Amino acid sequence: MHLLSLAIWVPIVAGVAVLTVRGDANARHARWLALLGSALGFLVTLPLWLNFVPDTSDMQFVEYADWIPKFGIYYFLGVDGISMLFVLLNSLMTLVVVWAGWEVIESRVSQYMAAFLIQSGLINGAFCALDGILFYTFFEAMLIPMYLIIGIWGGPNRVYAAIKFFLYTLLGSLLMLVALIYLYNVSNSFSILAWYEVPLALNVQILLFVAFFLSFSVKVPMWPVHTWLPDAHVEAPTGGSVILAAITLKIGAYGFVRFILPIVPDASRYLSGFVITLSLIAIVYIGFVALVQGDMKKLIAYSSISHMGFVTLGFFLFSTLGMEGGLVQMISHGFVSAAMFLCVGVMYDRMHSRQIADYGGVVNTMPRFAAFMMLFAMANAGLPATSGFVGEFMVILASVKVNFWLGFTAATIMILGAAYTLWMYKRVIYGAVANENVAKLTDLNRREFWLLASVAALVLWMGVWPKPFIDVMHASVTDLLAHVARVKL
Amino acid sequence: MPTMSTLNFLSVLPEAIVLGAACAILVLDAFLPDRLRHLSFWLTQLALLVAAWLVYATAAGEPVRAMNGMVIDDMLSDVFRFFTCIAVSLTLFYSRGYLEARGLFRGETFVLALTTLLGMMVMISAGNFITLYMGLELQALSLYAMVAMHRTSKQASEAAMKYFVLGALASGMLLYGMSMIYGATGSLDLVQVGVAVLSHQGNPMILLFGLVFVVSGIGFKLGAVPYHMWVPDVYDGAPTAVTLLIGTAPKLAAFAFMMRLLAIALGDLAIDWQDMLVVLSLLSMVLGNVIAIAQTNIKRMLAYSTIANMGFMLMGFLAGNLDGFTAAMFYSVAYVLTTLASFGIVMLLSRAGFEADQIDDFKGLNRRSPWWALMMLIVMFSLAGIPPTIGFYAKFSVIMAAVGAGYVWLAVVAVLSSLVGAFYYLRIVKLMYFDEPTDHAPIVARLDNQAFLSANGLALVFLGMFPQRLVEICFGALVLSGFV
Numbered sequence: 001m002h003l004l005s006l007a008i009w010v011p012i013v014a015g016v017a018v019l020t021v022r023g024d025a026n027a028r029h030a031r032w033l034a035l036l037g038s039a040l041g042f043l044v045t046l047p048l049w050l051n052f053v054p055d056t057s058d059m060q061f062v063e064y065a066d067w068i069p070k071f072g073i074y075y076f077l078g079v080d081g082i083s084m085l086f087v088l089l090n091s092l093m094t095l096v097v098v099w100a101g102w103e104v105i106e107s108r109v110s111q112y113m114a115a116f117l118i119q120s121g122l123i124n125g126a127f128c129a130l131d132g133i134l135f136y137t138f139f140e141a142m143l144i145p146m147y148l149i150i151g152i153w154g155g156p157n158r159v160y161a162a163i164k165f166f167l168y169t170l171l172g173s174l175l176m177l178v179a180l181i182y183l184y185n186v187s188n189s190f191s192i193l194a195w196y197e198v199p200l201a202l203n204v205q206i207l208l209f210v211a212f213f214l215s216f217s218v219k220v221p222m223w224p225v226h227t228w229l230p231d232a233h234v235e236a237p238t239g240g241s242v243i244l245a246a247i248t249l250k251i252g253a254y255g256f257v258r259f260i261l262p263i264v265p266d267a268s269r270y271l272s273g274f275v276i277t278l279s280l281i282a283i284v285y286i287g288f289v290a291l292v293q294g295d296m297k298k299l300i301a302y303s304s305i306s307h308m309g310f311v312t313l314g315f316f317l318f319s320t321l322g323m324e325g326g327l328v329q330m331i332s333h334g335f336v337s338a339a340m341f342l343c344v345g346v347m348y349d350r351m352h353s354r355q356i357a358d359y360g361g362v363v364n365t366m367p368r369f370a371a372f373m374m375l376f377a378m379a380n381a382g383l384p385a386t387s388g389f390v391g392e393f394m395v396i397l398a399s400v401k402v403n404f405w406l407g408f409t410a411a412t413i414m415i416l417g418a419a420y421t422l423w424m425y426k427r428v429i430y431g432a433v434a435n436e437n438v439a440k441l442t443d444l445n446r447r448e449f450w451l452l453a454s455v456a457a458l459v460l461w462m463g464v465w466p467k468p469f470i471d472v473m474h475a476s477v478t479d480l481l482a483h484v485a486r487v488k489l
Numbered sequence: 490m491p492t493m494s495t496l497n498f499l500s501v502l503p504e505a506i507v508l509g510a511a512c513a514i515l516v517l518d519a520f521l522p523d524r525l526r527h528l529s530f531w532l533t534q535l536a537l538l539v540a541a542w543l544v545y546a547t548a549a550g551e552p553v554r555a556m557n558g559m560v561i562d563d564m565l566s567d568v569f570r571f572f573t574c575i576a577v578s579l580t581l582f583y584s585r586g587y588l589e590a591r592g593l594f595r596g597e598t599f600v601l602a603l604t605t606l607l608g609m610m611v612m613i614s615a616g617n618f619i620t621l622y623m624g625l626e627l628q629a630l631s632l633y634a635m636v637a638m639h640r641t642s643k644q645a646s647e648a649a650m651k652y653f654v655l656g657a658l659a660s661g662m663l664l665y666g667m668s669m670i671y672g673a674t675g676s677l678d679l680v681q682v683g684v685a686v687l688s689h690q691g692n693p694m695i696l697l698f699g700l701v702f703v704v705s706g707i708g709f710k711l712g713a714v715p716y717h718m719w720v721p722d723v724y725d726g727a728p729t730a731v732t733l734l735i736g737t738a739p740k741l742a743a744f745a746f747m748m749r750l751l752a753i754a755l756g757d758l759a760i761d762w763q764d765m766l767v768v769l770s771l772l773s774m775v776l777g778n779v780i781a782i783a784q785t786n787i788k789r790m791l792a793y794s795t796i797a798n799m800g801f802m803l804m805g806f807l808a809g810n811l812d813g814f815t816a817a818m819f820y821s822v823a824y825v826l827t828t829l830a831s832f833g834i835v836m837l838l839s840r841a842g843f844e845a846d847q848i849d850d851f852k853g854l855n856r857r858s859p860w861w862a863l864m865m866l867i868v869m870f871s872l873a874g875i876p877p878t879i880g881f882y883a884k885f886s887v888i889m890a891a892v893g894a895g896y897v898w899l900a901v902v903a904v905l906s907s908l909v910g911a912f913y914y915l916r917i918v919k920l921m922y923f924d925e926p927t928d929h930a931p932i933v934a935r936l937d938n939q940a941f942l943s944a945n946g947l948a949l950v951f952l953g954m955f956p957q958r959l960v961e962i963c964f965g966a967l968v969l970s971g972f973v
Contacts, residue, residue, distance in 0.1 A: 068956055071882075111855075137877055137881070141876050147915070147918070148922055151919060158923065163912070163915055166915055167908065171908050174905065174908055175901070175904065177885070177904060178888065178897065181885075181900070182897065185892055185893055
């Protein structure tokens with residue numbers, strides 16, 4: 001069974017099929033076809049989880065075929081305990097955004113749905129690829145649908161945001177291309193696994209580190225190359241924000257564990273202080289920036305940057321706890337940030353405003369919605385028994401082991417996160433009904449209710465019982481740390 | 490007394506067909522009434538098809554010298570002659586509606602297209618400096634005339650004048666360089682020049698002096714900076730159909746020309762021409778991409794994009810080894826395929842009295858026609874070098890060749906300049922997809938035009954996903970032609 005190929009190509013083929021539905025008069029067909037495609041796309045990824053062998057760090061479900069042998073490029077796919085979870089997360093989130101855009105998107109529906117489906121396949125490809133150029137192909141190609149999603153269905157400043165998003169991410173990835181080609185010249189192979197074994201001098205490692213780091217840190221995004229994210233999030237339609245926050249950012253972090261740490265371990269150790277510093281700046285400084293935002297989406301965008309800082313911090317502590325904490329945080333953030341953007345989307349669809357100041361007392365008219373948002377806000381603030389707590393706690397624990405003050409600084413996210421999230425929640429949801437627009441709000445419809453309920457179930461599941469997730473990744477993380485500890489000079 | 494076997498007439502049969510067809514159509518067309526003008530068109534297409542088929546059918550594998558050594562018929566020449574025939578054929582298909590609407594659908598157009606093709610074919614399979622130069626001049630003179638064909642247009646006349654003067658200057662330089670090399674080596678035959686250079690015959694100073702002029706001449710023909718001044722004006726001033734002709738097949742011919750001159754004849758001066766090409770390549774990539782940003786006219790924008798693309802192609806070539814030549818050859822084929830589609834779409838949007846040559850004319854194309862917007866999207870991403878289009882693999886292969894030859898810094902500059910390039914390609918996509926249309930005229934075109942253009946656009950993605958075959962063709966052609 002070519003499970004990984006199915007995970008990649010089912011959504012893409014479905015997307016192309018949706019594209020053939022012409023005109024908005026047939027929007028219904030496009031929606032159902034897209035739902036069918038994304039459901040199928042999710043179903044074909046389920047066996048990955050069910051048939052996964054957790055006690056090995058080897059690549060599983062491997063596929064290997066000639067692609068461009070003249071350039072040494074092969075169609076080489078495989079997942080380990082780290083990437084498998086993200087394939088599932090991505091396919092699930094695609095289902096969520098197709099459903100979330102159901103009646104909200106009214107113009108060019110088929111193109112909207114198709115863009116998400118095709119993007120989903122490309123993202124799966126990036127997570128599964130074990131050939132450097134195959135990875136790069138997917139990594140770059142996925143910019144195209146997101147560029148269109150932001151630019152066509154986005155807010156008033158969408159053109160600026162879309163172009164900024166594209167050029168920013170392209171800048172990083174182009175240098176990575178040179179790095180990939182350089183590695184090919186050294187090792188005579190584009191296989192990522194072969195690169196794990198190639199000895200490299202420290203100065204070469206550092207240059208490669210810089211090239212990869214630029215590419216992935218833009219994607220994560222890390223301070224100070226984060227500035228595209230707030231713009232992209234604010235202007236993107238709800239579905240675009242969900243995929244950006246839940247999946248696209250994760251590819252950046254995934255790049256750290258797939259490329260940087262094992263390929264240039266000496267440079268990673270050498271420069272770990274630098275990355276940890278940047279991560280701490282993201283956590284603390286961006287946390288304060290989030291505090292003062294007047295726009296809900298911007299606030300969540302900054303909160304994302306701050307939370308992703310936790311991920312990179314966890315990775316560069318080089319301990320099992322930190323690494324697993326970072327990975328759990330990635331998945332949890334996938335659920336929580338997606339849910340937060342969905343909540344803002346629900347309000348935006350009714351009020352056409354994202355400004356906190358335009359709201360107040362929403363609980364009076366939308367009680368069920370307020371309850372859901374409460375849960376997600378708490379998860380964003382890292383409340384125990386929600387998924388947000390697990391990863392943060394693990395990373396803080398790991399950093400205290402390294403250095404008390406490091407752990408102390410990292411732990412400020414608990415306070416800052418609670419401060420900006422709950423303060424926003426208070427201003428938007430509580431209090432007396434602020435104006436007549438809020439008074440006219442209607443509570444969740446059935447579609448929105450089940451959408452939020454399913455994400456809420458995941459958040460709680462992961463918060464209460466994270467063991468299945470950690471078990472799956474444990475062997476791979478141990479192996480990764482063994483790679484990081486090696487001297488490759 | 491040459492016998493038929495040293496003449497090897499079979500090798501030049503495709504050229505003979507093209508020449509014969511050009512003469513026949515010239516005579517026939519004079520007697521045709523206007524309503525039967527399509528006959529000339531289809532005859533031209535038939536000639537192109539037959540020529541392409543003959544090239545394909547007589548592809549030898551082993552290099553063959555013909556016409557007493559004036560012609561080399563190797564795989565390199567077969568592949569390029571085949572692609573130039575196809576490129577000219579597609580050009581005429583895409584241009585048909587455009588030419589009709591402007592009263593340029595005349596016998597001269599077809600005859601000149603055939604003679605320019607003949608020039609290119611001679612150039613591609615030249616085995617001697619004289620053949621090389623003759624082919625170049627035949628190609629260039631036909632193109633000068635075609636640019637000026639729109640007699641009433643001041644802009645076209647100006648462009649033709651500029652093209653002619655600068656082109657003549659370039660030819661002069663080239664000829665001067667060739668005469669120097671002849672003086673140093675005592676031969677006009679490309680292979681013998683190669684042997685002479687290898688065995689260090691002749692004054693190296695004179696040889697180097699000649700090389701400088703030859704490289705300058707090539708720079709002119711490719712439109713590489715600092716010899717690029719004619720490119721934007723000619724692209725802009727010429728009728729779009731002629732721009733398409735100038736922008737596609739001649740680039741293939743120019744690449745073959747470069748292979749013949751620099752790789753075969755002067756291959757052992759690689760150390761010297763590499764440094765010159767580094768400068769040309771670097772300046773072309775950076776200047777082409779930066780200046781393109783400021784353009785509001787799509788033909789000018791694509792002209793600067795051509796300059797930048799030629800810089801990329803040179804980057805592969807200057808690696809000076811088989812990998813580099815393969816990459817550059819692949820790049821030029823990929824580039825021609827992409828350019829065909831780009832100007833094809835520009836002509837598709839134009840109609841009588843409306844050129845569609847402003848960037849703003851692409852506004853809201855997705856509303857008017859999602860299909861053609863998608864095709865243009867593919868073209869733009871291919872030019873920007875975003876996977877999974879052929880443009881990416883083309884850029885990838887030349888960067889790989891450059892890194893392999895030790896030019897890592899040049900590769901870094903190249904990718905950064907392509908980032909700049911991405912901006913203006915993205916702007917076209919932005920206009921098509923994010924803006925509302927200002928023009929609501931329906932897009933009409935013949936079915937054959939639409940079918941070929943769609944196939945061309947889809948081929949950019951298909952070859953992007955499966956480039957192996959095309960790369961192998963390029964590689965195989967070079968290996969069979971004796972490059973190692």
